[in-house]
Amino acid sequence: MNTIIHPSTPTGVNIVPFVSVDNMMRLVLHVGVETFLAELAAYIEDDFRRWERFDKTPRIASHSREGVIELMPTSDGETYGFKYVNGHPKNTKDGLQTVTAFGVLSNVHTGYPALLTEMTILTALRTAATSAVAAKYLAPENADTMAIIGNGAQSEFQAIAFKALLGVDRLRLFDVDPSATAKCAANLEGHGFKIAACRSAQEAVEGAQILTTATADKQYATILTDNMVGSGVHINAVGGDCPGKTELHRDILLRSDIFVEYPPQTRIEGEIQQLDPDHPVEELWQVITGRAAGRTGPSQMTLFDSVGFAIEDFSALRYVADKLSAAPYFDELDMLADPDDPRDLFGMLMRAKGAD
Amino acid sequence: MNTIIHPSTPTGVNIVPFVSVDNMMRLVLHVGVETFLAELAAYIEDDFRRWERFDKTPRIASHSREGVIELMPTSDGETYGFKYVNGHPKNTKDGLQTVTAFGVLSNVHTGYPALLTEMTILTALRTAATSAVAAKYLAPENADTMAIIGNGAQSEFQAIAFKALLGVDRLRLFDVDPSATAKCAANLEGHGFKIAACRSAQEAVEGAQILTTATADKQYATILTDNMVGSGVHINAVGGDCPGKTELHRDILLRSDIFVEYPPQTRIEGEIQQLDPDHPVEELWQVITGRAAGRTGPSQMTLFDSVGFAIEDFSALRYVADKLSAAPYFDELDMLADPDDPRDLFGMLMRAKGAD
Incomplete structure (x- = not known):
């Protein structure tokens, strides 16, 4: 069901799983939207319980007259995540979204990205799940x-x-x-x-x-x-x-x-x-x-x-990454250069000439 | 030559061009590595001339015992770019790269990403090009x-x-x-x-x-x-x-x-x-x-x-984005949710059920 960019390439260290908008919709429908929200809420609640373990940086915003582009990073010491999100209210009149978002989850121990995903739909889901978690207590x-x-x-x-x-x-x-x-x-x-x-x-x-x-x-x-x-x-x-x-x-x-x-x-x-x-x-x-x-x-x-807040996005990224092992709604992106000899990036580049 | 994820989908507002490691190597070899470095150096020099126009944020680092993950954003008021880069010296002994990187270029006026690209190879190129620009004067x-x-x-x-x-x-x-x-x-x-x-x-x-x-x-x-x-x-x-x-x-x-x-x-x-x-x-x-x-x-x-510095990465992203119009070494990623009615994200999700 998922499209693989390079079907002949076995999954290697150079590959980052990517959840497109289409695949996010497939994943949500596969799980069921109500179940997805309930399970995601449990991840958010878990991460709120571990609140003190997180790096809490305020978001890094780049403002312009028309809107804002923000990066929202956080880490629990094992996993690092960030979300890119924009907010441009006037987009609507040009047939564009006010808010679009994507996110990345990485392994803190290697620094390698482990997931790239659309987050426009996922942000809508985590916002609602967070509201419901708060309401459980309030x-x-x-x-x-x-x-x-x-x-x-x-x-x-x-x-x-x-x-x-x-x-x-x-x-x-x-x-x-x-x-x-x-x-x-x-x-x-x-x-x-x-x-x-x-x-x-x-x-x-x-x-x-x-x-x-x-x-x-x-x-x-x-x-x-x-x-x-x-x-x-x-x-x-x-x-x-x-x-x-x-x-x-x-x-x-x-x-x-x-x-x-x-x-x-x-x-x-x-x-x-x-x-x-x-x-x-x-x-x-x-x-x-x-x-x-x-x-x-x-x-x-x-x-x-x-x-x-960034930790809610982190929970959402973590939940999606976990879901993908049983429901492979992702593409494989050849995103990380992986020369046989780390010192030989130039040699890898030159040898690609012959391979093409 | 480039692989398109959804060949049947015409390029729309939901699509972000993605330059994989393979395609970056093809692009560099297509242009020629010496020409690529010379042209990239000209972009860097241009952006250094416009230095005062840029947002200059120090990089946002997330440190761990084993390494660091950094986000390096900047903007010239028209275009926004950021690079994700890690530094993990001990990776080498596990057969991994010390440094991997990817980057994103966006339109400041809409907040929409316009390019996603590998930047491990591209960072090596921009570092060398920056050194040569400095040496021209020094x-x-x-x-x-x-x-x-x-x-x-x-x-x-x-x-x-x-x-x-x-x-x-x-x-x-x-x-x-x-x-x-x-x-x-x-x-x-x-x-x-x-x-x-x-x-x-x-x-x-x-x-x-x-x-x-x-x-x-x-x-x-x-x-x-x-x-x-x-x-x-x-x-x-x-x-x-x-x-x-x-x-x-x-x-x-x-x-x-x-x-x-x-x-x-x-x-x-x-x-x-x-x-x-x-x-x-x-x-x-x-x-x-x-x-x-x-x-x-x-x-x-x-x-x-x-x-x-982030502005050099910005120049490199800008250069690659410009090159792609004549040399389409990219894949098309369905990364941005694009409902017909921006208020109807949920409806888009539910209608995907029928489409699948």
């Missing part, structure tokens, strides 16, 4: 209803992940563009949800124990205002993820217990950029390891201020 | 004889680059391992050199106007001592390129006018890590643009303390 008990405000590319993945991990099966959808809501509802047909398409954010939050905001505008927006949010809910704020881009009114933040991935990054990119730099927040990994409390009671308002 | 006039101390993977590329740019056609080779010298001499046969294999570094430098050191030991070594180096020579120090790895005796540095790529990086990684942090150095780009003097007379001793 959402009210037996929550079965989620409002999703912003019904774009991330919305269906959020829905499936919350169903897989928490059993959420009632959705209340709202988007300023009703066609986005229609698309989301149609895509989720047959996945076991009871879906209400709502005409306002206010209507969407009615009766929902979990409020997911996943809008795309690059601006200070107020998707939720204070009066819309009752006590006891869990807010899963996914869309605000860069300086100048937020979704929640500041008053909501002041009433919530706030949980984040990596404070130095979230204070710049997350909802909490609206707050004082020393406003108290909890780190999700500390909740998962039991060092900090998650939800403590039914009236507590919890907020997961998600921006996406 | 070597004594009409220099025709070069000593090369350290006859490993970099040596032949240095020789060919200096022939292409400066007309150097006499080589004096030395390596602590005579088989390395024999390999280098054999590889350069038929390339128009008069070659002397020498039994010591002392013998190699006799009568040479240019001294190239390209040894590989990861330690403080003294390949050249002060008494071996006469006035008027140009030293091209290529091998010392990380903290704890140097090739020249400190006294040589004190007698030389020192030229570097990017001082903040060279003070950590280059020969000048042996000197005070405020020891005066000149930047190569300032010499190339005429803002600083290069060689000022026949008795001046010049030293190019080369460590390799």
